[in-house]
Amino acid sequence: MINRALLPAGGEENMLHCTDITVLERQRACIKWQQEQQQQQQQVQLQQQEISYFTELTGVFQQAGFHEGGLNEVVTRSVKPDPGLVDNRWNNDHLVGFGVGPPYNNGPGFELNYGSISRTSSCPPPVVAAVAAATVKGSESVVSDKISSGVGREISKKRKVDDKQNNSKVDAEEDTRDKRIKGCAEEGESKITEKNNNKNRRNNNTNKNNNSNKESSAGNSKDNSKVTEVQKPDYIHVRARRGQATDSHSLAERVRREKISERMKYLQDLVPGCNKITGKAGMLDEIINYVQSLQRQVEFLSMKIATVNPRLDFNVDNLFAREQAFPACSVNFPTIGMSSDMTNPAYLQFNPAQQQLVTCCGLDMGIDPPDMGLKRTTSSPESIPETFLDSSCFTQAHPPPAWDADLQNLYNVAFDQGRQTSFPTQPFTGKIKLSCLFYLHFINLINP
Amino acid sequence: MTSKHVRATRHTKFIKNRFASRFLRSHLRMKRSDRFGGSQSNEGVRKRSTHRIKIAAYASMALAVGPSRTWSRALLFKLRNRARLQGVLRKRCLVSKKNKKKRVVRNKVIISREPSRTDTLRKLVPGGDSMDICCLLEETAHYIKCLATQVKVMQTIADQLLL
Structure with missing residues (x-):
């Protein structure tokens, strides 16, 4: 042509x-x-x-x-x-x-x-x-x-x-x-x-x-x-x-x-460990395996997230409830300090925990005379002032090694609870069984 | 070249962020609805919540990618019609017990050959049934990338929750 x-x-x-x-x-x-x-x-x-x-x-x-x-x-x-x-x-x-x-x-x-x-x-x-x-x-x-x-x-x-x-x-x-x-x-x-x-x-x-x-x-x-x-x-x-x-x-x-x-070349770069394999069939196998593993991973992670759920409840709720909860805290906490349950043996049993909780409460309240008195009753009053002043003490404070994980959990939960005005009872059905006693006491303390 | 590369990475970041925000939001919604429905942590409830979270993750991924991709479109379609399809399937199972024999025979005739690797891949990638091999590979590449991002994000979320 x-x-x-x-x-x-x-x-x-x-x-x-x-x-x-x-x-x-x-x-x-x-x-x-x-x-x-x-x-x-x-x-x-x-x-x-x-x-x-x-x-x-x-x-x-x-x-x-x-x-x-x-x-x-x-x-x-x-x-x-x-x-x-x-x-x-x-x-x-x-x-x-x-x-x-x-x-x-x-x-x-x-x-x-x-x-x-x-x-x-x-x-x-x-x-x-x-x-x-x-x-x-x-x-x-x-x-x-x-x-x-x-x-x-x-x-x-x-x-x-x-x-x-x-x-x-x-x-x-x-x-x-x-x-x-x-x-x-x-x-x-x-x-x-x-x-x-x-x-x-x-x-x-x-x-x-x-x-x-x-x-x-x-x-x-x-x-x-x-x-x-x-x-x-x-x-x-x-x-x-x-x-x-x-x-x-x-x-x-x-x-x-x-x-x-x-x-295929592009996929080869994408899939790890696919570089050494030659041949289309092997590469396809590898790709299939990788996709399957990724999907399985997604499933596993979703399972993980599902198991962690109960605590996510608190975290998420806290994120949104923090603003409106704050003024209420200052109202609630004085009652804690004033409560006469301090002498309860169960409470005293968890002394370090109690101390930290108290500091946290104080953190929210600001300086409160009755609360100070409460702190004085605890075993280690000298450590209070620093934590008291430090606003981030809650996250930074290292719990004593004697604490088991459950107690730690409880600690977080309790703190979260303290910051909310409403107290839903169902969050307490978590893994926390060991320290149930203490927990109940704490609820008693918080709820006037 | 570099600018394109940057754009590409930004694109992935964009998808990642969108996926994370969507996933967290849907998760939160799930929690909210769950809280009043009673949250005893027995096996059945956990399994169901796992399933729901998984579906939420996939849906938010597909939404983050948008309808520009075949796989995300197929996934969205599937998720949207999930309830309806399940209903239809259940109805079919109830209604047509008589036709079962015939169908089984026909299926046997059709699926005589062994599924090849491509077919396996087709099953794995959503919407892969209707693609030719070139499209399939392309979609697979994108799908893999998105899945990897998804896994990464979910990993971080899970870690944060476990703290």
Whole structure:
């Protein structure tokens, strides 16, 4: 086909080279044909886009899937000049749009490079004037679409839409052409032999000069007119290496495989201990294990949180009740200090605990004469003043080692209780059984 | 590149914070509703509360991620329709005892081959049944990331509670 000529051939070439050269070619074509300014503008835009396309590529990948963490790697990978990688990614994004077309076998003679087609085709709105007029509009919209939308799968959809529009304008005959182009696009990614290129170049020139698409070999000429719609900077450049199959199915399959392996690599970085494993099956196993373990962990943690619940009650309630509870505290606590239950043996039994509790009460109350008296009755009055003044003594004070965990619990709970005006009885059904006696006494103390 | 990386990490942080706040809030709500319903800590109650917390964790994770992801959408859908589905299932079990035999036979025919690794992964990732392999791997990556964050956050919460 005509446009093939513009491709500088050779499977090993970089994408960048291809784009540059094709751009130049297009410019020449423009000069030749002296087209309208609109089209030239379009081309300029296209060129810019093509130039900037590689920079945009990274953005594409971000959109395509990997939003987070591993992005760095993805980006670096995409920046690599390696033609295979870049091409394949391109394919990833845009092949979707082409799958719709009916399977079309170009045969060896018709292998196209898709990118070159679209680019070259953009310049010459072929002599078929009506078609040109129709397609120009289409192409304009296409360009605007390109500019506005981020590159990606969306574009392929838009392309479809555009194609549809154009098709409506043009005959049904072109419909078939369009489909063919799609088919070509799939196939066009294959490598082109130099022989073909030369041929195509020749064909291209003749076609352009004659301005009659039908003169050249039937299928190719038809493609040319329709190609105008497909001029987008996001082409699929997949090339088969030497000896690889070039029909659409195997190409698509190869693209798919590349995609999968790319995702696998990403997952490999994500899953710990997956680096050493080679082979897809082993990695999948590892991934499955990891996901399962994470889910199990979530279950376990939720169980843990559920068991801890009773105390969360206090904490959470305290967070919200603190403000309104504070004034009430000062009302409640004096009654504690005044209460005559101090001589209770159970109370005295937990002497250190009592002392701390008292200090805490005092902390909330401020200096209160009866409370001071209470403290004096306790065994260690000399330690009181420091803790008394320190506002954070409650959290910082280290309980004596003799205390068991339950008592400590109780201590917290009791303190929380003290700060609330209302005293729900059910929180006391925690694990605290040992120090029940003390607890009851404390309740008695608090409740007037 | 670096800016993108930063953005990505910020994104994860954002998700983490949102998840934590949502989870704590739902937990608090649960506690509130629980407190007046009586809180004897026997086995059944504990199991049920565990289940509820787990569901709350998953739901808040999915909500934090938002509907942009397939797995979170599927998860939200599943959780939303949980009650309804359970009701339907129960009804089916009650109503259609006659059809059981046929269904079992049909199932046997369908599930003749052994489930591959991909199928296992599909079962693990919510909404994975309807994805092709590429999508599945992508979603798996994101899901793993979110699960890891979830586990981390829940771990810290549990530790805080145990203090």
